[in-house]
Amino acid sequence: MRTQVAIIGAGPAGLLLGQLLHKAGIDNVVIERQTGDYVLGRIRAGVLEQITMDLLARAGVDARAKAEGLPHDGIELLFQGERHRIDLHALTGGKQVTVYGQTEVTRDLMQARAAAGLTTVYSAGDVSLHDFDGEQPRVRYTVDGVAHELACDFIAGCDGYHGVSRASVPDSALRTYEKIYPFGWLGVLADVPPVSHELIYANTARGFALCSMRSATRSRYYVQVPTEEKVENWSDDAFWNELRTRLDPEARERLVTGPSLEKSIAPLRSFVAEPMRFGRLFLAGDAAHIVPPTGAKGLNLAAGDVGYLARAMETYYGEKKSDSALDRYSDLCLRRVWKAERFSWWFTSLMHRFPETGEFGQKIQEAELDYLVHSHAASASLAENYVGLPLEEF
Ligand code: RFL
Ligand code: PHB
Numbered sequence: 001m002r003t004q005v006a007i008i009g010a011g012p013a014g015l016l017l018g019q020l021l022h023k024a025g026i027d028n029v030v031i032e033r034q035t036g037d038y039v040l041g042r043i044r045a046g047v048l049e050q051i052t053m054d055l056l057a058r059a060g061v062d063a064r065a066k067a068e069g070l071p072h073d074g075i076e077l078l079f080q081g082e083r084h085r086i087d088l089h090a091l092t093g094g095k096q097v098t099v100y101g102q103t104e105v106t107r108d109l110m111q112a113r114a115a116a117g118l119t120t121v122y123s124a125g126d127v128s129l130h131d132f133d134g135e136q137p138r139v140r141y142t143v144d145g146v147a148h149e150l151a152c153d154f155i156a157g158c159d160g161y162h163g164v165s166r167a168s169v170p171d172s173a174l175r176t177y178e179k180i181y182p183f184g185w186l187g188v189l190a191d192v193p194p195v196s197h198e199l200i201y202a203n204t205a206r207g208f209a210l211c212s213m214r215s216a217t218r219s220r221y222y223v224q225v226p227t228e229e230k231v232e233n234w235s236d237d238a239f240w241n242e243l244r245t246r247l248d249p250e251a252r253e254r255l256v257t258g259p260s261l262e263k264s265i266a267p268l269r270s271f272v273a274e275p276m277r278f279g280r281l282f283l284a285g286d287a288a289h290i291v292p293p294t295g296a297k298g299l300n301l302a303a304g305d306v307g308y309l310a311r312a313m314e315t316y317y318g319e320k321k322s323d324s325a326l327d328r329y330s331d332l333c334l335r336r337v338w339k340a341e342r343f344s345w346w347f348t349s350l351m352h353r354f355p356e357t358g359e360f361g362q363k364i365q366e367a368e369l370d371y372l373v374h375s376h377a378a379s380a381s382l383a384e385n386y387v388g389l390p391l392e393e394f
Contacts, residue, residue: 009159013285049388
């Protein structure tokens with residue numbers, strides 16, 4: 001089999017890239033290790049920046065996100081038992097975010113891909129990348145034990161943090177930066193109305209909590225737990241009780257509980273691999289970088305990367321095979337990635353209880369939060385980063 005772009009991974013990065021390339025008339029094949037149902041079973045991000053919505057529109061896959069997504073003009077910060085609203089819309093000159101789950105984004109992209117008749121190989125085994133340092137890269141994989149080879153012009157490594165793409169690059173060609181946080185998020189999805197119509201990010205002496213949602217009838221809640229915590233130790237009741245203790249009195253009163261549809265613990269990590277290009281292999285999304293979820297940046301960064309990559313490939317195929325846009329891909333992405341890394345690290349540090357936080361650290365966090373919600377400049381900086389920094393034109 002031959003294609004122009006072999007895309008490794010059918011997460012949001014790989015599927016969105018596939019649609020953007022297809023719209024530009026560039027042929028592509030997606031190779032995914034898991035089944036489609038498995039990919040759709042993962043409950044992850046919930047907040048889309050306008051840039052991500054715009055890219056979905058460019059890919060022709062924004063109809064349901066626009067119709068069913070919930071536009072949010074603000075978020076609430078809860079500390080010292082009180083909630084304070086950050087007016088994202090007013091502070092950013094009219095920008096907002098859309099609450100629409102990653103599962104739904106993925107479902108929409110999968111359906112569009114199937115409708116366009118594009119090739120997606122699910123349940124691919126032993127995926128391996130070859131010759132991306134030359135002119136004719138190839139991807140090998142097996143399906144039901146039968147070996148296949150895909151020849152291509154480029155490989156897009158969209159296979160997440162644990163994927164094969166970054167692992168195929170020689171160690172000497174890669175520089176990595178990492179920070180592991182000493183806690184994770186225990187998350188619950190439940191068919192109960194959200195406690196508030198906007199997201200609540202809570203800093204408490206017992207640790208961080210987040211009240212989010214997927215719709216008017218489906219909520220997503222998280223509480224900070226130690227890294228070594230096991231999800232089996234958390235009954236639904238134990239989760240709801242812990243969440244309740246981290247809310248303000250009004251939210252505590254309003255909280256509706258119910259059986260969990262999903263419950264899992266996600267570790268928190270900051271990670272960047274540089275560069276994001278090796279010859280004809282391009283890394284995008286979680287394959288190249290991880291942010292802790294506090295700033296809701298993971299999925300949006302993945303979308304930004306593939307927005308740049310699709311543009312660069314359009315230029316390559318459009319302008320007599322000019323490499324210039326492809327040459328700028330890694331630097332352009334990394335400038336944006338590091339700003340999102342900084343924001344996510346800062347917001348995580350401000351909102352969570354670290355082993356060393358202690359009473360002094362708690363007071364300092366509360367003072368910074370008090371400054372943040374009462375200073376126009378500080379609120380505006382939070383809002384500007386939360387709604388997402390712009391993609392540079394090129
Ligand atoms: P994904 O979504 O991980 O998709 C990568 C895909 O590649 C496949 N794959 C392979 N395919 C072929 N061959 C191989 N050898 C392969 N190895 C892996 C995988 O099966 C998968 O289908 O990466 P992508 O597309 O870059 O998208 C990034 C986002 O998924 C990610 O940034 C966010 O979900 C991060 N994230 C969260 N972000 C938020 O903004 N808010 C959240 O609440 C939030 N929760 C999360 C998260 C990430 C998590 N991970 C990665 C463990 C919760 C979790 C548990
Ligand atoms: C979510 O709804 O899953 C969510 C929302 C905001 C975040 C992280 C996760 O910062």
